[in-house]
């Protein structure tokens with residue numbers, strides 16, 4: 001199978017062609033990602049209207065580039081898969097409508113894919129991960145631990161009760177006057193900082209609830225910054241390093257709880273695995289923390305390459321392939337309307353066209 005994927009749910013315009021290599025392993029023939037970061041930088045965050053317009057301008061060329069780089073034409077494609085949610089609705093409309101037009105004009109089937117399902121299945125595309133496994137999704141919009149039992153079988157085991165982890169990085173950067181996007185800025189500054197100078201809170205620590213919370217941490221950063229202002233470069237570095245230390249400790253404790261739960265519920269699983277996805281997965285401190293945690297619990301730790309952790313269309317094409325292989329195509333995909341909210345654990349299999 002060969003599937004063209006399209007992703008426009010946030011600030012990346014992306015298209016990709018992926019082939020099924022073996023049932024649980026894919027071959028990426030092309031993976032084009034155009035990041036709009038510069039368009040939004042002056043505003044300190046993603047502006048939905050600007051994002052939608054930029055998708056309109058870029059998408060046709062990106063799709064063509066993806067086909068060209070893969071060395072295929074639409075005639076060689078078995079289906080078109082597009083992100084139908086969740087995300088910014090303007091961008092979703094651009095991507096899904098483009099996919100519908102391509103599908104209609106070429107006579108190929110359309111698959112309306114859940115963006116989070118794309119993240120959830122990436123580790124099978126790259127590493128052929130076997131079900132069941134745990135997914136830790138840490139991005140600008142999400143902080144979740146999801147049990148992935150099979151294609152279309154997802155159970156959310158934990159989520160954030162307030163800010164997403166990427167959001168905490170972005171807000172911390174903003175408080176400290178560091179450039180957008182905040183994650184990489186904070187990581188860079190932290191490199192020369194003292195992680196023990198500030199004792200920031202470890203939110204939810206010891207709680208019997210499995211969830212995350214990050215808004216208190218951001219407030220503590222603001223209070224510390226205000227208390228010692230004006231900030232020197234060393235102050236900023238120390239705050240960033242102490243912030244990352246709090247994140248690392250929090251992830252260790254929170255994710256550890258869930259690994260233990262997986263062990264209890266799947267005592268016979270021969271190769272338990274934790275997969276990390278989302279932009280925050282690019283953070284080295286986060287990676288080494290999870291790596292050490294997995295070693296402690298006897299889990300395999302799978303961190304797909306950075307370009308496949310952040311938003312991309314290869315994961316959408318791959319989710320399309322998995323759905324085709326599992327016989328889980330949407331019933332009436334041409335009638336599928338974009339959904340700004342579409343929790344992963346509400347995906348019933350098969351996904352039926354919502355009509356409207």
Ligand code: ATP
Nearest residue numbers: 010139140141142166182183184278279280283310
């Ligand atoms: P979603 O996919 O949930 O809709 P999104 O598009 O914001 O949201 P991504 O593009 O996967 O998600 O990730 C962007 C987020 O990742 C931003 O919050 C950014 O600050 C964060 N991020 C990127 N690189 C790093 C890093 N090195 N360290 C920490 N955070 C990072």
Ligand code: MG
Nearest residue numbers: 010011012311
């Ligand atoms: Mg993004």
Ligand code: FE
Nearest residue numbers: 115139310311
């Ligand atoms: Fe994403």
